[in-house]
Amino acid sequence: MNPVSVSAVGDARARWFAGGVLACAVALAGSGCTAPRLVVLEDPLSSEEHLALGVAYEREGNRKLARAEYEAVLRRRSDHVVALVNLGNLAVADGAQREAEAWYRRAVRLGGPPAAPAANNLAWIYLTQGKRLATAASLVRDAIVWDPRPEYFDTYVAILIATGKLLEAGQAIDEAQSQWPDDPTLKDRFTAKRRALAEFLLTKGKALLGNGRLASAEPLLREAARSDPDRAASYLGALAHALLVSERLDEAVRVIADAETRSSRIDAFADTKRELAEVAHTRGQTRLRDGRLESAETLVREALRWDPARKPQYLDTLAQVLIAQDKPYEAGVVIDEADALIPSGDAELRARLYDRKAELFASRGLTAEAKAAAQQADALRKVTTP
16 A cells, blocks of 8 residues: 655755764864764654655565654654554554554544545454444545545445445445546446445345345345346346235336346346246236236236247136136137137147137027037047046
């Protein structure tokens, strides 16, 4: 970590030592052959020159000399934030976390833009230790206020994820993107973070769904779809399934439409739609048995829209619903449509359609026609029975 840029300090240190030697020579010469006098030399380097030397030593890998220079800065100015931060960084490099925390805390108490790295680094230490995470979040927010940098947002997002605040993590990424909207490198970085966040959101959302907490899971799954549009179908598919099971059909339909809009691939939602179609069809059959005919019709029609490949089976159920609703003409049209779509070798499905015709004729008082259709269904089943 190198929070400051170092400017050249020339041969300042050489001039210091040269001046010291000259002063000693003059002092001894002036005393003749008597005992030498004690000469106290003042440090001619400024705090900034000591700081620059320290950074130079640190870059060379000489942490011992770097530490000495930073400490020299503090002897001149105990409130020098950058020196405090750099000493904290050296302590981290040496594996002395307690010492690093102490240096960073001193810098944070002074505050301001130079203290931003200390706030971020101290927050990261707490995160890696899994302790004081609320304090860590506050620290890194201070760092962002003092000196917004992508690295600080990275730390903040990591802390929010660690504390289970996944929606807030998404908002933090939004905030970071708004700070640097035109940087292509950062755009890729934020996109990668969003995808990683989406996985956390999906995992937690599914866990909540498993515990029956749909209201809590829904915003997480929607945020997952927003964070990773390429996989929106899988995230919103889980939500749509839960909504169907929870009898919230209209919302499920809207979620599916939303997923299709978000996805860049035309077929991205195909598998999920087939699964949902089966759920909708099964729910429709249940509602038919319960006498909830209007919602049964809506569910089966949605199944038809989501999975055209199973259209004959779903049309068979729809015909039953329409007959129960006393809609003979519509039921007849549906039966004819299904009959035209049945594969030639599927005798069982064709027999079921004759059952529907028998029901339709019986509902209209056409006894002879109903009997003939029932006999045709029985004949087809005998052919398929071993």
